Amino acid sequence: YRDMSLDIPDTFLEAMADRFKMLSDPSRLRILKALMSKERNVTAIVEETGLTQANVSKHLRLLSEADLVSRRKVGLNVFYSLA
DSSP, X not given: OOOGGGGSOHHHHHHHHHHHHXXXXXXXHHHHHHHTXXXXXXXXXXXXXXXXXXXXXXXXXXXXXXTSEEEEEETTEEEEEEO
């Protein structure tokens, strides 16, 4: 038996904790679920999830900062997809 905890750097554990925190919010999970089938704009995500536009925008910003979603701008529209 080998103590595997010694092989995992603290920075990795901190990154994993941050990732799990990001995934712990039901609204963010609903947004990620909506993006599983195809990329969508905010309006489509609002319709799919039933969340408000302000709420979706806030969570998309957080998900983007966490590198969980990607953004693609086309004219005035921004499309989001899973990263």
